[in-house]
Amino acid sequence: MRFLDIFYLAYKALWTHKVRTTLLILSVTVGIATIIALTSQTEGVGMSITASLQRLGSNTLIVSIRGRTLTDQDLALMSMLEGVRKVIPIIRVMGTVNVGGSEIDVTVYGISAEDLKEILGETKIIDGTLYQDTTIPLAIVGHDIAYPNSTYSAVSVGQAITVSMRGLVPFAGGSPMQAQRLLPVILIVTSILDRYGASFLISPDSSIFIPLQAAQHAFNRGWYDMVIIKAVDVSYISAIEEGLSYIYGGNANIISPTQMAETMQNIIMQMSLLLGSIAAISLIAAALGILNMMLVTITERTREIGTLKAIGLKNKHILAQIIIEGLLIGVFGGVMGNVIGVVASYILPSITLGGMFRPGGGIQTRAGAGRFSPTPVPAAPTMSLSYEPYINPIMMIIAFILAIAVSVVSSLYPAWRAAKMDPARALKYE
Amino acid sequence: MNDALIRTFNIWKVYQVGKVMYPALRDISLEVEKGEFLCVVGPSGCGKTTLLNILGALDRPTKGDIFFENISLNKLSDDKLAEFRNKRIGFVFQTFNLIAHLTAMENVELPMMVLGVPPRERKKRAIEILSRFLPESSFFKRPTELSSGEQQRVAIARALANNPDVILADEPTGNLDSANKHQVVNIFREFREEEGKTIVMVTHDLEMTKYADRIVKLRDGQISEIIGR
Numbered sequence A: 001m002r003f004l005d006i007f008y009l010a011y012k013a014l015w016t017h018k019v020r021t022t023l024l025i026l027s028v029t030v031g032i033a034t035i036i037a038l039t040s041q042t043e044g045v046g047m048s049i050t051a052s053l054q055r056l057g058s059n060t061l062i063v064s065i066r067g068r069t070l071t072d073q074d075l076a077l078m079s080m081l082e083g084v085r086k087v088i089p090i091i092r093v094m095g096t097v098n099v100g101g102s103e104i105d106v107t108v109y110g111i112s113a114e115d116l117k118e119i120l121g122e123t124k125i126i127d128g129t130l131y132q133d134t135t136i137p138l139a140i141v142g143h144d145i146a147y148p149n150s151t152y153s154a155v156s157v158g159q160a161i162t163v164s165m166r167g168l169v170p171f172a173g174g175s176p177m178q179a180q181r182l183l184p185v186i187l188i189v190t191s192i193l194d195r196y197g198a199s200f201l202i203s204p205d206s207s208i209f210i211p212l213q214a215a216q217h218a219f220n221r222g223w224y225d226m227v228i229i230k231a232v233d234v235s236y237i238s239a240i241e242e243g244l245s246y247i248y249g250g251n252a253n254i255i256s257p258t259q260m261a262e263t264m265q266n267i268i269m270q271m272s273l274l275l276g277s278i279a280a281i282s283l284i285a286a287a288l289g290i291l292n293m294m295l296v297t298i299t300e301r302t303r304e305i306g307t308l309k310a311i312g313l314k315n316k317h318i319l320a321q322i323i324i325e326g327l328l329i330g331v332f333g334g335v336m337g338n339v340i341g342v343v344a345s346y347i348l349p350s351i352t353l354g355g356m357f358r359p360g361g362g363i364q365t366r367a368g369a370g371r372f373s374p375t376p377v378p379a380a381p382t383m384s385l386s387y388e389p390y391i392n393p394i395m396m397i398i399a400f401i402l403a404i405a406v407s408v409v410s411s412l413y414p415a416w417r418a419a420k421m422d423p424a425r426a427l428k429y430e
Numbered sequence B: 001m002n003d004a005l006i007r008t009f010n011i012w013k014v015y016q017v018g019k020v021m022y023p024a025l026r027d028i029s030l031e032v033e034k035g036e037f038l039c040v041v042g043p044s045g046c047g048k049t050t051l052l053n054i055l056g057a058l059d060r061p062t063k064g065d066i067f068f069e070n071i072s073l074n075k076l077s078d079d080k081l082a083e084f085r086n087k088r089i090g091f092v093f094q095t096f097n098l099i100a101h102l103t104a105m106e107n108v109e110l111p112m113m114v115l116g117v118p119p120r121e122r123k124k125r126a127i128e129i130l131s132r133f134l135p136e137s138s139f140f141k142r143p144t145e146l147s148s149g150e151q152q153r154v155a156i157a158r159a160l161a162n163n164p165d166v167i168l169a170d171e172p173t174g175n176l177d178s179a180n181k182h183q184v185v186n187i188f189r190e191f192r193e194e195e196g197k198t199i200v201m202v203t204h205d206l207e208m209t210k211y212a213d214r215i216v217k218l219r220d221g222q223i224s225e226i227i228g229r
C-alpha cells in the first residue's frame, strides 16, 4: 500500500467528522497560540530593553558614588584612568512640568551640548535646533512631554515652560538635614525630540535636556549626580571598572550597559521559558483531549477497522492511518496556532496592559520621584516600557514541532489499539 | 469432482467466555471445491460466521489445519494473511460494511489501493466493475446516500475488485428486499459461471439455497449434513 493512499484515507476519515476534528485542531491551536503570544511579549520587552541599553554603546560605563555626589575632582580623577576617552558629567533632577493643563513627570538632565549625542545616539529632532553650551536655560524637550496625548503639540519651540522640582535635594552634597526645597525653574524650549521609544536608564521621551552650565545655575550647584565614562574601546572597560573600584572601594556604583543587557537577556529568556512552559501545559490538556477523542473514535470505528483488515490492510497500515490522523491534527493546529499566536501577540498588549499603557507612551516607573532621595541612584532611574512584541521564528518552529509531537504522541496508543484489534471480533462489534 | 480450493482438517474454534471454554466449531473437515456455489446454513449461533471467517483467513482455528490450494494458512503470519485476503478473498457482509467516509468509487478502489495498483489504473477498473451494478450518477455518492441494494452491490464490486478466487458472503441478503436478494445472488452466480470462481454463502434464507451446488448444514458447531449433487 502506498503511503500517499494511507494519507488520503486518514485525511478523508478526519474530514468526515468535521466538528470533532475542528475541536481537536482548536485545542492544539489554543496551546500553540498561547505559547507564541506569551513568549513574543517577553522577547519584545527584552529586545527593547537590550536595544536601548546598547544605544549607549558597549564602551560605556555609568558611574555614581554611593553616599555622595560627584565633583570636578572626581571627573579629573576618572579621566586619568587608562583607556578613558571621555568623562561626561550629568546633573539629573526629577520634577513635573505643566503642559496643556496637565502635570507631567519629567526628568531634567543637565548635559553639555557635545555630550548629548553620547546618550541619545543619533539626535532625532522634530522641531528646532540643539542648544549650545550656555548658562541660559535652553531646553530640548522629549516627545511625550511635547505631545502628551499624541495628537496636538502642547509645547512649541520658543515657548517657556516651568518645571517644578519634586522633593528635596541635598544641599551642597551634604547631609539630608541641610536639604532645601528647589524653586520652580523656567526653561526656554529650543527643540523637540522625536520619539525614541523603549529606553532604559535614560528615557529621552520623558526627559528634558538643558546645558550643563545652565543646570548648574538653575539648580545652584557645582556637583553632578552621575558620570558617563566613554572608554577608548570595549577592551578597556574592565580595567576602568577595576580602577574605579580601586579609587572608591565598594562605594563606586558602576553600571555597564552591555553587562546589564546580558543580564536582562538572561532574565528575559528565563521569563520566556517560564511563560512558554505555562502555555505548554495547555497542550497537555489538548493531548488528553486528542487521546480521549481518538479512543472514542476507534471504538466507534471498530467495525470499519475490521472491514479494512478483511480487505487486506495490515496492522501497520491501520497504525499508520490513525497516527497520520493525529499528525494532521497537529499540523493544522500548529499552523493555525502560529497564525493566531502572531495576531494575538500584537493584540495582547493592548488588552491586558491597556490600562497601564499611555497611548504612545509607556509604563513610567520612577524610582526616587516624589520621594526624598538623598543620593541619586542611577541604577534605578526612569524606565519606559513601551515595546513591540517580537515573534521569534525559532519559537514558531518549536511551537509547530510541539503541536505535531503532542498530537502524534497522543494518537499512538489509540492507533496501537486499533492495529491490534482482532478482525473477526471487530466485524461482530455492534 | 473438481480440485478442492479450500480444505479444512478437523478444525476447532474454542472461545473462552469467562472461565468456560465454549467450542464454536467442533471438528470441522470440509472441502470447498473450485468453482462451486456452497451454501452454509444452520440456526443462529451454530458457528456459520466463525467458519466463514476461518475459511477466509480472517480468523485462525484453535486446532486443526486449513489449506488454501496448497498453502497452509496456519503457517502464515498476520501480514501474509492480510496480503492473502487482499489478493484472493472477497468478503461480502450482511451489513455491507462500506467505509462511510469514502465514495462508492473509493470503496471499490480500496482493495486495489492496498494491492498498490496505481491510481489511474484502479480508477479505470473501479468504473469498469461498478458500471455493471450501479448507474454512473451514483459512483461518487457516499454509502449513506445509497439504497441498501445499491450499497450491497457496491460492496460486491469492492469484493470483486482484485479478482479474487473466492467470494465469502455472510448473509449477504439478510438486509435486502426480495428483488435485491435475487439480484445479489444472481451476481454471484454470474461470477461463478462466467469466471469459474467459487462462492461460499452463509444464509438463513432457504429460498436462496436453491442457487447452491451444495449446502452444508451446521448444528452446534458441527456439520450435521451436506446436501449436494
Ligand SMILES: Nc1ncnc2c1ncn2[C@@H]1O[C@H](COP(=O)(O)OP(=O)(O)OP(=O)(O)O)[C@@H](O)[C@H]1O
Pocket (backbone or CB within 6 Å): A425, B015, B016, B017, B022, B023, B024, B042, B043, B044, B045, B046, B047, B048, B049, B050, B051
Ligand atoms: N469472540 C467470541 N467470543 C466468545 N464467543 C463467541 C465469539 N464469537 C462467537 N462466539 C460464539 O460462537 C458461537 C458461533 O458464533 P457465530 O457468530 O459463528 O454464529 P452464527 O452461526 O454466525 O450465528 P448467526 O446466524 O446469529 O450469525 C456463538 O454461540 C457465539 O456466541
Ligand SMILES: [Mg+2]
Pocket (backbone or CB within 6 Å): B048, B049, B050, B170
Ligand atoms: Mg453469523
